Every structure is written in C-alpha cells, then in structure tokens.
Amino acid sequence: MAKADFELPNIENGVRVPAIKPGAMAHVKYHPASEAHLSKTGFPANRVDNWKEVALAKMNELMGKYKSLQLFLDVCVKCGACADKCHYFLGTGDPNNMPVARQELMRKVYRKNFTVGGALFGGLARAEDLTEEVLQEWMTYFHQCSQCRRCSVFCPFGIDTAEISMAAREIMDSIGAGQKYTLEIIAKVHDTGNNLGIPKNALIGTLEFLEEDVKEATGVDVKFPLDQKGAEVMLIVPSADFFSSPHVDSLVGYAKVFHAAGISYTFSSHASEFANFGMFIGSYDNTKKIATRIADAGRDLGVKRIVVGECGHAYRVAYSFWNTLAGPFDFLDKNYPVPTHICEFTEELIRRNALTLDKSANDEFTVTYHDSCNVARGSRMGTEPGGQFEIPRNILKAVCNKYVEMDPESNREKTFCCGGGGGLLSDELLEVRVKGAAPKAAALKEVMDNQGVNTMAMICAICKAQFTKVLPYYDIPMEAVAGVHQLVSNAIQLGGK
Amino acid sequence: MATIQIAGKNIEVDEDGYLVNLEDWSEEVANSLAASEQVEMSPNHWEVVNFLREYYQEYKIAPMIRILTKEIGKKLGKDKGNTKYLYELYPGGPAKQACKIAGLPKPTGCV
Amino acid sequence: MSGLSPLSLVYAVLSYAVTAVFFGGLLHKLWGYAVTPNPLNIATTPAPATRGGVIVSNIVNIATFSSLFKGNRWTWIGGYAFHVILLAVFARHLRLFLHPVPPLLVLIQPVALLGALLLPLPLIYLLARRKAVDRYAWISSPADYFVLVLLLLIGLSGLGLKFVSHSDMVGIKQFLLGLVMASPVDMPPHPAFIIHFTLVLMLAAYFPFSKLMHAGGVFFSPTRTMVDDPRERRHVNPWAAK
Missing domain, CATH: 1.10.1060 (Fumarate Reductase Iron-sulfur Protein; Chain B, domain 2)
Incomplete structure (x- = not known):
C-alpha cells in the first residue's frame, strides 16, 4: 500500500459527503510553465x-x-x-x-x-x-x-x-x-507529433519490438505498420500506448483485431498522438493545430478511415470537435463515422462474428468497467444515445465470462472521474489526484469486496496512468487496471501457435 | 531553476528534481539522487539505470516499459522481467523514478 | 397624465420606467445569449441525436426540473413547488391586466388562490435550506437571501392585501389597466397595495441584472440545446475565419 503524507478519505461503504473544510486544498500549486x-x-x-x-x-x-x-x-x-x-x-x-x-x-x-x-x-x-x-x-x-x-x-x-x-x-x-x-x-506534440516526445526512429524501434514480442508470444506475424501509404485505416492512439503499462497491452489488442479482421492499417509518425491537451487549457488554436496535424496525416497517407484508440478526452475532442476544427474529412470513405472508435470497430466485428474469441482466456479475471468521464459525457459511440456505455460493455461480455457492474450512481452518465483528467496528471498535484480518486475507488472496492472483482477495464490512457498510481493508496493493487483491448488481446484467437 | 550540490558541484534540476543538463550525470550524482528518493542502489538497480542511459543515448527518449522489463528479464532472469519487479526496485515507478536517477528527463504525457 | 394625484403620478412614471428597464434589460441579455456563438458542439451526452429529440428533452426538463431532481430531491421539492405556485399566482394576477377576463382565467382562480396562500411555505423552506446545510450556507450570498426575502415579502403583502385589509380591487384593476392602456388613472391610496406594488417593481427592476435571468437563460444553455450529431453534421464555428 502506497503511503500518503496527507489524510486519506475513508472509502469503506462508499464516500460520504464531507463537512466543508475551507482552505483544505489551498496549499496545492502547479509548477509554472517555462x-x-x-x-x-x-x-x-x-x-x-x-x-x-x-x-x-x-x-x-x-x-x-x-x-x-x-x-x-x-x-x-x-x-x-x-x-x-x-x-x-x-x-x-x-x-x-x-x-x-x-x-x-x-x-x-x-x-x-x-x-x-x-x-x-x-x-x-x-x-x-x-x-x-x-x-x-x-x-x-x-x-x-x-x-x-x-x-x-x-x-x-x-x-x-x-x-x-x-x-x-x-x-x-x-x-x-x-x-x-x-x-x-502541447509544445512537445507541436514539435514531435506526440506528448512523450518520441522521435521517429524510437517509434520505429518500439513498433519493431512489439512485432517480435507478439510473434514470440503467439507465433503469429501481427504487424505494427508505420507510415504505410494506401492502408485502409489510419490508427491514432495516445502515445502512452507506446510507452506505459498497461497501456501497451491494449495497443497489442488493437493490432490483433486488425490482423484478425484482415484490414490493413497504419500508424503515422507525423501524428503519433491521439491526446489533445489543447482542450484542457481552453485553447481553440492549440486544439485546432493538434487536430489538424492528424487530418493532414490521414490525407497524406491516403487512408479511407480513421480509427482511434483508448483515450477519453481525446475521443471527446475527436468525436465532438474534429469535424469543426479540422473538417470536412471528405477524403475519407463516407460509410464510416469520423472518427471511428476502436470499440465501435471491434464491436462491429464481434457482431458479425468476424473474430474468434476464447472467453476462458480471461477466466482469471472478474471484470468491471469504468466509464471514462469524457467518453461518457462528451461523446457517443454507435448511432444511439448511450452507445458509449453499451458498446465497450458488449465487447467485455464477449471476451470475458465474469463481468460485473459497478453502482450506476458512480458510473455511466454519473461516472466519477479517475481524478487525474483535465491536465491534473502531474506529480505536484498528487494529493488532489489521490483524494479525487476516492469516489471511484469506493465504487470499485465495493464490487471487489462483494463480487470478487479483480480487474477494472477502461478506455482512457489518463485513467490507466492515474489509477495505477493512486489505487495503491487505497490498498487496491495496480494490476487491477486494464484496458478493454487488453482483455480483447487475451481472448482473441489468431489461428497461429 | 533550483540547484542541488553534489560533491561540491552545483547541478541544475527542474521542479521535480530531474537533471536539467544530462551531461551533469555521474554515478555519484545517481547515488545522490537515489538517496533523495530513498532508493538504495544495488547491482540490479544499476542494470536498470545503465540500460535506460544506453537506450536514451541511442533514441533520445526513455524506452517503453515493456522493452525495459524484457531487457531486465534477459539480464537478471525471466522471473525479474516484469513490471512488478521493477516497482520493487523503484517504488516510485520505473518510468519516473528510475529515469530521474538515470539523469533522464521526466517522461511527459499520460504516464 | 395631468389630473393625477402626486402619488399616482410618481407611481405611473416609476411603473413605466421599471417596465422599460425590465424589458430592455431582459431583451438585451437574451439577445446577448442568442447571438453569441457556440464555437464547438458541447452537448452533454448522452443527448438526443435529433433537433426534435432535443426540444422534447428540454420541455421535459423545464416542465419537471428533471436534472435538479437527479441532483437533489430535497432541493427539487422546494424549488419545484415554488415555481409551480409562482406560475399559478402569476396566472391569477393576469385578470387584473385583462378586460374582459378570459374564461379560463376565471376557472383557475380558486386553485391559484390556494397557490397564493401556499407561496410563503416553499420560500421559507428554501431560505431555511440555505442556512441549514453547510455547503449551501457557504455558497449563499446576500443576493441569494435578498431575492428569497423579497419574494416572501411580495407574497405576504399580497396575502395582506387580499385577506387583511380588503382593498379596493376594482380601483386596483382600473389603475393597472390604465397603465396598460397608456392612460393612467389614480392609484387607490391603499397602503397594503402600495407596499405590494412597490416590492413587485423592485423585483422587476432587479430581474435583468441578477441570477433571475436563469428564467430566460435556460432556453439557451448549449450543453442542453445542442444536438448530439457532430460526426453526422459538421458544426461550423462562426468566428473561425479559416
């Protein structure tokens, strides 16, 4: 259990509305920008x-x-x-x-x-x-x-x-x-195309590593193509997927889905970032510049569709703002929504029976799903309102035998944020992050204690990074954090080995 | 910018204590940074730091955690090639704490 | 306006001034809300994907305060009761400005009278609420209490007018109709009416400069009035030149 040098909220039996404590968080200051x-x-x-x-x-x-x-x-x-x-x-x-x-x-x-x-x-x-x-x-x-x-x-x-x-x-x-x-x-994404500042040669090295790694594990040549002109799909993911764990496990999941579906896809080195922190600072110009970079990459690569990975705020930007900021996307195939969420993409394949899934591969996990705030309240998947709740759940139910819901008062439309969104995922704000995670941690703890849940799946890079860092403060292991496509990756059968 | 004093030398660090200039790094600096993080450097700790530095020199970025765990697994045995072991070595996280001690800049983004 | 008593003259001038401030201020504010652009689609989802669906969901929310209901049942009870009663009382007063009185208005008088009797209750409840819960006490400012107290005084003085002092309703109606028809006649020099009427003028003058603008603003809220269709229909930002 991670130790805090501040008082932790009690999360047993849910988080109660506290008495007000004026000035309780006044001491927290962010680091000023250079x-x-x-x-x-x-x-x-x-x-x-x-x-x-x-x-x-x-x-x-x-x-x-x-x-x-x-x-x-x-x-x-x-x-x-x-x-x-x-x-x-x-x-x-x-x-x-x-x-x-x-x-x-x-x-x-x-x-x-x-x-x-x-x-x-x-x-x-x-x-x-x-x-x-x-x-x-x-x-x-x-x-x-x-x-x-x-x-x-x-x-x-x-x-x-x-x-x-x-x-x-x-x-x-x-x-x-x-x-x-x-x-x-934001400065880094303008310079290098991604939030981490990964240069192109490092990106190539990383993707090659993943091809070898997946080959070793499955015996199948799952590709992680970069800058492949004429591919059907350009896949845009949060750059954390190229760096962190468990993020990378979902990245492998996306690649396997494309492999199994037989649909060609490519990453872009020009736009190697889905996240768009321009929204966090309310900057129309920066948000537009980052979004435009992605549209330009798609145009240059001559793809027909843009599919986006597991990242919450970025999906809000993409779903709600891209068309305004960087549209019209008239160079893409009009039969597919722009952008298409990877969950929409995968769920459609599942509904068509185009994927071979072995649910028992996830039998060690009893899974619940965390609705990421920006997906829940700033976007939609599919054609029906609320599709953003149902589609990821449909996937989970198709790849896991044991699936459990958290309290709907803390999830779906009323979901509690992980506590690290909106540009707060920074170490000097750790106290805010840990305390802000309490309501969601309480909801998770409830299903862990009562229904044997050991895994919380999600579709947001910030949620993943935040929860792996802060859940241990509440005595919940970081291994409880998983991506939806990480579980897809476990279950999907590629016909090799 | 803040500075820290190590072996009579003033070294610039950022708000989170990461080296501003990579060339300021030395084993002595690493030991001192580790001490400030309450990490006691064992040979296995050094394996991590050395690999991070090698990788950084080639790619100008820290490696993906999965690359690091695989490398450590190769060097120290398969049972140690996992994130859990890296967190045992560096409770503050292999990406952030280990990078700091290796003199690399702090990884940014959703990490 | 010659031939009016000095008091009536003052009140006639005040009434027209307040009416001008009320409508001028209200229209100025609403115009601002109407013409200020939405650069981006910020519908809070899940939201209807069609314009018709959005209209229906807004009618439901405005008629039932459904989002407040979701938020806090105790506040909803007080707030909803107050607004429904206010509407009834407002409808009841229309008879004083119309001649002849439409039959529907005549029909609702007993119900509306009951409303007038009850009006102080939710207001006292809403006032007590602000004092009783630490969160509400923290956010409440003098302006928040001012509006509630003003409304309470209006309600009580209105009841006083009706039940205690038995004022000259015919004279009041003539005075109000005179104002509406732009040919003012003398105001009945009745203290209860003067107090009630003065308080109402204060409220109307205060309205456009205060949080009371929520009454018009609710129709413009972008998170609720925008259609959830950004992928299907390109929303164009009016101020993005490029």
Whole structure:
C-alpha cells in the first residue's frame, strides 16, 4: 500500500459527503510553465506587466466568443445541486471544490467588472477585483477541476464547470501564468507529433519490438505498420500506448483485431498522438493545430478511415470537435463515422462474428468497467444515445465470462472521474489526484469486496496512468487496471501457435 | 531553476528534481539522487539505470516499459522481467523514478 | 397624465420606467445569449441525436426540473413547488391586466388562490435550506437571501392585501389597466397595495441584472440545446475565419 503524507478519505461503504473544510486544498500549486513552453504554445513567455487589464480584456473577449461562458456566468441560481457532485469536493471537503464555488471564483470577478450590481454594491454582491490573491485562487482551484462534466448532469441549466475552468486557464495562459504539465506537453506534440516526445526512429524501434514480442508470444506475424501509404485505416492512439503499462497491452489488442479482421492499417509518425491537451487549457488554436496535424496525416497517407484508440478526452475532442476544427474529412470513405472508435470497430466485428474469441482466456479475471468521464459525457459511440456505455460493455461480455457492474450512481452518465483528467496528471498535484480518486475507488472496492472483482477495464490512457498510481493508496493493487483491448488481446484467437 | 550540490558541484534540476543538463550525470550524482528518493542502489538497480542511459543515448527518449522489463528479464532472469519487479526496485515507478536517477528527463504525457 | 394625484403620478412614471428597464434589460441579455456563438458542439451526452429529440428533452426538463431532481430531491421539492405556485399566482394576477377576463382565467382562480396562500411555505423552506446545510450556507450570498426575502415579502403583502385589509380591487384593476392602456388613472391610496406594488417593481427592476435571468437563460444553455450529431453534421464555428 502506497503511503500518503496527507489524510486519506475513508472509502469503506462508499464516500460520504464531507463537512466543508475551507482552505483544505489551498496549499496545492502547479509548477509554472517555462518561457520556452509558453512561447511555443502562443502565449507570453512571462507574466505581463499589466496582467490584470490583459486578463479582463481576455475574459471579455471569451464571453463574446463562447455562449457557454457568457450564459453560465449569469444564470447560476446557486441551488447547490452540484455542490456534492464533484469528486474533488467529495475527496477533500474544500468548499472551493464544489462546482458552484469553483465557478464563483470567476463569477465574482465577472460581477465586479462586468455587471451593474457588482460595480455598485461590491462586497455585498460578492463582487471582487482580480487581485493577485484571486489569481492565486484561480491557479489553485481551476487546476483542481478535471473538466469531467459530472456537475453539468445535475445542474438545472446544464452549467458545465469545464467551460469555466477552460476559460480561466486560457485567461491565465494569456497573461503568461500557465501550467507546466499541459503546456510542456502541447509544445512537445507541436514539435514531435506526440506528448512523450518520441522521435521517429524510437517509434520505429518500439513498433519493431512489439512485432517480435507478439510473434514470440503467439507465433503469429501481427504487424505494427508505420507510415504505410494506401492502408485502409489510419490508427491514432495516445502515445502512452507506446510507452506505459498497461497501456501497451491494449495497443497489442488493437493490432490483433486488425490482423484478425484482415484490414490493413497504419500508424503515422507525423501524428503519433491521439491526446489533445489543447482542450484542457481552453485553447481553440492549440486544439485546432493538434487536430489538424492528424487530418493532414490521414490525407497524406491516403487512408479511407480513421480509427482511434483508448483515450477519453481525446475521443471527446475527436468525436465532438474534429469535424469543426479540422473538417470536412471528405477524403475519407463516407460509410464510416469520423472518427471511428476502436470499440465501435471491434464491436462491429464481434457482431458479425468476424473474430474468434476464447472467453476462458480471461477466466482469471472478474471484470468491471469504468466509464471514462469524457467518453461518457462528451461523446457517443454507435448511432444511439448511450452507445458509449453499451458498446465497450458488449465487447467485455464477449471476451470475458465474469463481468460485473459497478453502482450506476458512480458510473455511466454519473461516472466519477479517475481524478487525474483535465491536465491534473502531474506529480505536484498528487494529493488532489489521490483524494479525487476516492469516489471511484469506493465504487470499485465495493464490487471487489462483494463480487470478487479483480480487474477494472477502461478506455482512457489518463485513467490507466492515474489509477495505477493512486489505487495503491487505497490498498487496491495496480494490476487491477486494464484496458478493454487488453482483455480483447487475451481472448482473441489468431489461428497461429 | 533550483540547484542541488553534489560533491561540491552545483547541478541544475527542474521542479521535480530531474537533471536539467544530462551531461551533469555521474554515478555519484545517481547515488545522490537515489538517496533523495530513498532508493538504495544495488547491482540490479544499476542494470536498470545503465540500460535506460544506453537506450536514451541511442533514441533520445526513455524506452517503453515493456522493452525495459524484457531487457531486465534477459539480464537478471525471466522471473525479474516484469513490471512488478521493477516497482520493487523503484517504488516510485520505473518510468519516473528510475529515469530521474538515470539523469533522464521526466517522461511527459499520460504516464 | 395631468389630473393625477402626486402619488399616482410618481407611481405611473416609476411603473413605466421599471417596465422599460425590465424589458430592455431582459431583451438585451437574451439577445446577448442568442447571438453569441457556440464555437464547438458541447452537448452533454448522452443527448438526443435529433433537433426534435432535443426540444422534447428540454420541455421535459423545464416542465419537471428533471436534472435538479437527479441532483437533489430535497432541493427539487422546494424549488419545484415554488415555481409551480409562482406560475399559478402569476396566472391569477393576469385578470387584473385583462378586460374582459378570459374564461379560463376565471376557472383557475380558486386553485391559484390556494397557490397564493401556499407561496410563503416553499420560500421559507428554501431560505431555511440555505442556512441549514453547510455547503449551501457557504455558497449563499446576500443576493441569494435578498431575492428569497423579497419574494416572501411580495407574497405576504399580497396575502395582506387580499385577506387583511380588503382593498379596493376594482380601483386596483382600473389603475393597472390604465397603465396598460397608456392612460393612467389614480392609484387607490391603499397602503397594503402600495407596499405590494412597490416590492413587485423592485423585483422587476432587479430581474435583468441578477441570477433571475436563469428564467430566460435556460432556453439557451448549449450543453442542453445542442444536438448530439457532430460526426453526422459538421458544426461550423462562426468566428473561425479559416
């Protein structure tokens, strides 16, 4: 069990709504971005001198560009329906982690500078100027929001705190006060095509290694092709799949599915990253640039379809935003959705009986499924609303004999985020991450204790990295974390050996 | 940028304690970084660090964990060629903690 | 407006000023919501994949507060009761502005009167709620209490008008109709009515500058009003020139 130098929430019998503890998480600060990363991503390299004026001007600009921001700053009635819905509030008790209070950090500045009441009545209207102190609150608490959208489900008006935290980050970046973790990664993807900064020759080496490794294990020549012009499919995966465990096991799973289906595919060295951290910082330009890179790669390779791997926020960007940002994708075959999620791809093959699956290969696992927040509330799979819940489950039920559901109050549309999304997957934010994972850990623990679950499958690179790191704090082994296509990989029969 | 002092030399490190300049690395530096991570360097620990450095010199990136585990399995025996053993050596994670001690930059992304 | 008593003159001017502020402010705000673009499709999913489906789901949510129900049953009970009663009371007041009174309005008077009697209850409940739960106490500002207290005073003064002081309803109706027809007549110099009417004018003037804008804003919320069809139909960002 990993040891924490802070107090852990109790997850036995579910996570209770805590009493508020003002300032409980005020001490957590992110590492500031360097000059190089800020410049590379299009922001001032250092805090600008007249930062307050610049920030307010940016806020005004964003309110004119985003209906969501303008409306959400006005219409909250502070009913508090969202107050106990955020995993960071449930895990920390810090009242600024209640979605409504997090929004208030921006709303109080809005009132002071953009409303009559705030200008006239000041403190009585809870209006406040954007002081250094308020900016510090922004830096802290807008980086304790994983933009998971859970609050928006329960809000009478659909107010999505993610929209506010994205705007806040865009404002902070625009005055040169950005976060290192996200901006360093965005700078890398602009430079090298992926978040890890894997150069092309290393990517080639990695893919060759995987071909040998799979050949050794199965006796079958499963290909991991790179930059193969004229392939049917371009497969875009989070670069963590080329690096981490258990991520790589799903990568092997995708490759096996393509092999078994007999459909040619290729990775791209130009766009070797599915993740798009531009969304986390609310930067339209950076999000667009990263998305466009992928569209360009597909066009250059002359593929007919784009299939995307297991990555939650990236699937939201791809599903909801790609068409706007980098479309129209008229060079692709119109018979397939753009993009096609690997789960849609695999499930369709399963329904057609095109895959030979041996469920007993997963008999050592009793599996449950974690709905990743961005997939659950920011995308769809298939043609029916809610397909994003059913399709991955259909796959799991086809490849495992023992499948168990977690409490639907913590999953599906109401799923709790892993606690590491939204650009929070950074070590200096570990305390936030561990505490924010408590509600999901509690739901998992419940099915582990009562139904013998030992594996939680998921389709998100951040979830995988976050859970392997933080579940041990709750006495849950990191081996419990698996990718959906990792289990597909175990069960799929390739006819070799 | 912060600096740490090792053997009378000032060495620049980033916010997380990773070396800023790779050429500042030496075995002495590695031992000192390991001590700050509460890792006691055994010969098996060095195998990991040495492989990471070799791989980095060739590819300018840390290897995929699976490549590392396979390599360690070859060198130290099959029973040790797995992630679990790497976590035994480096409880802070083979990617992050071992890279730090090997003087490599911190891996970024969803890792 | 000559021939009006000084008090009536003041109130006639105030009424027109408040009406202008209310509608001007409201339209200004709603116009802002309407014309500000949605650069990206941010429907909170699962959401209907058709425009018709979205309209139905919004009607259901607005008519039943279904998402609040999902969020918190206790808040839903108070909030929903308050809004339904408010609607009934509002409908009841329409008779004072219309001549002749439509039969439907006549028909609902008894139910609406019951509503008026009950109005203070959910308001007191909603006030108590803000004090009783630490989370709500933390987020509640003077503005949040102000609106509830103002509504409560309006309700109580209205009941006072009806049951305690037995005011001159015919005179009140003539005064209000006079305002509507732009030919003001004298206001009945009745203290209960003046208090009630003044409070209502305050509420109307405050409306466009406050969270009360949720009443119009709810129709524009992009997470709820956008159709979940970004793959099928390319959503074009109006401000992306390229």
